[in-house]
Amino acid sequence: MTRSFSKAPSKEIRAQVGVQIESDFSSRLVGYLRENGYKIQAGDTTIKLAAEFGFCYGVDRAIEYAFAARHRFPNRRIWLTGEIIHNPGVNERLREMKIDFLPNTDDKNVRYADLAKDDVILIPAFGADSEEMTFFLNEGYEIVDTTCGSVLNVWKRVRKYANEGFTALVHGKYDHEETIATVSQVCAESPDGHYLVVLDLDEARDLAAMIVSGDWSDFDRKFPAHARSKDFDPARDLMRIGVANQTTMLESESREIGEIVRAAIAERYGAGETESHFLSFDTICSATEDRQRAVKELLSDGVDRMIVIGGYNSSNTGHLLELSSAVIPAYHIVDAGCLITADRIIAKPNGREPVEMTDWLPEGPQVIGVTGGASTPDSIVGLVIERILQLRGVPLPSLD
Numbered sequence: 264m265t266r267s268f269s270k271a272p273s274k275e276i277r278a279q280v281g282v283q284i285e286s287d288f289s290s291r292l293v294g295y296l297r298e299n300g301y302k303i304q305a306g307d308t309t310i311k312l313a314a315e316f317g318f319c320y321g322v323d324r325a326i327e328y329a330f331a332a333r334h335r336f337p338n339r340r341i342w343l344t345g346e347i348i349h350n351p352g353v354n355e356r357l358r359e360m361k362i363d364f365l366p367n368t369d370d371k372n373v374r375y376a377d378l379a380k381d382d383v384i385l386i387p388a389f390g391a392d393s394e395e396m397t398f399f400l401n402e403g404y405e406i407v408d409t410t411c412g413s414v415l416n417v418w419k420r421v422r423k424y425a426n427e428g429f430t431a432l433v434h435g436k437y438d439h440e441e442t443i444a445t446v447s448q449v450c451a452e453s454p455d456g457h458y459l460v461v462l463d464l465d466e467a468r469d470l471a472a473m474i475v476s477g478d479w480s481d482f483d484r485k486f487p488a489h490a491r492s493k494d495f496d497p498a499r500d501l502m503r504i505g506v507a508n509q510t511t512m513l514e515s516e517s518r519e520i521g522e523i524v525r526a527a528i529a530e531r532y533g534a535g536e537t538e539s540h541f542l543s544f545d546t547i548c549s550a551t552e553d554r555q556r557a558v559k560e561l562l563s564d565g566v567d568r569m570i571v572i573g574g575y576n577s578s579n580t581g582h583l584l585e586l587s588s589a590v591i592p593a594y595h596i597v598d599a600g601c602l603i604t605a606d607r608i609i610a611k612p613n614g615r616e617p618v619e620m621t622d623w624l625p626e627g628p629q630v631i632g633v634t635g636g637a638s639t640p641d642s643i644v645g646l647v648i649e650r651i652l653q654l655r656g657v658p659l660p661s662l663d
């Protein structure tokens with residue numbers, strides 16, 4: 264596909280929108296914490312902030328491009344193909360700026376019904392489905408593409424697999440925008456290209472057992488149509504496998520899945536043949552790795568409970584919760600509004616819908632860890648910390 268997109272915003276526009284972005288999403292308290300060892304003490308409450316949290320380089324860029332697009336095209340309608348990032352507050356801010364969202368439906372007649380030739384298409388940081396991109400390009404829309412460079416790296420990898428006759432085995436969530444866009448690259452690259460999406464270690468172990476035994480009778484039940492390419496024949500399409508991953512998965516799990524599949528291939532074809540049947544490339548992005556590492560450091564540094572802030576549909580935030588809740592009580596919240604009282608909290612347990620919980624903030628000395636996913640603005644993190652201190656009945660220390 265020939266890519267023809269709107270150019271990057273000029274230095275002048277970036278400077279102008281930078282002021283607006285700073286005012287919308289920064290926090291004086293978080294700035295203070297960054298400059299003072301990521302720790303604040305008030306009475307018997309200690310707040311420890313992860314050394315890496317919040318907006319990543321890809322999100323910074325996506326937001327800058329979105330604000331710049333509004334600035335550059337003040338009188339044109341701008342459409343996002345989906346959430347720009349997984350944070351409800353940020354998406355709401357874009358709506359306030361009159362950036363609209365294409366209807367979320369597979370029915371193209373409905374999805375494109377209100378598009379006019381002069382409209383601007385804004386592609387989120389996750390990227391967009393290859394077929395849809397081709398449509399926008401062919402129709403000549405102005406396209407502002409905020410697809411993160413780390414996502415483009417995954418695309419490059421799976422296209423390479425398709426070209427070399429390897430099926431892309433993607434560790435990811437089949438219904439996540441990034442994975443939808445990634446697997447679309449496989450079929451766009453080669454008519455014979457195939458992919459299979461594997462969610463977790465259990466699925467990888469099931470798959471490995473089938474590879475070793477050559478018994479595919481349970482394959483369709485374990486890996487339904489939405490997780491694989493069309494006309495997928497496991498006996499044919501799993502002879503040569505290239506592993507990649509959604510950029511925001513749990514790093515340790517991705518590595519283990521690669522090892523499980525590699526071992527199965529070695530057992531099936533012989534260790535000497537592994538290289539001609541198996542390729543692997545770690546495509547977890549560095550921002551995800553940094554945030555996961557920082558949470559592990561915080562956990563080993565001694566915290567009593569963890570508050571993890573981010574959109575409920577944010578994959579990388581969910582994994583920060585997963586790491587934390589394996590060790591201490593941990594709560595995934597969207598914003599300060601979830602901290603109802605010192606006893607009541609609305610939080611999302613792993614793999615479940617958000618619920619109201621109790622006893623989340625006990626009395627007595629407490630060390631509370633705080634982190635935020637890659638799509639969480641400092642402004643929200645700052646308000647959460649202020650709310651925790653308020654519920655603990657201690658004043659915010661002077662920031663001067």
Ligand code: SF4
Pocket residue numbers: 319320321322388411412413414510511548549550551579637
């Ligand atoms: S989490 Fe990683 S892949 Fe996603 S936008 Fe941020 S840097 Fe890019």
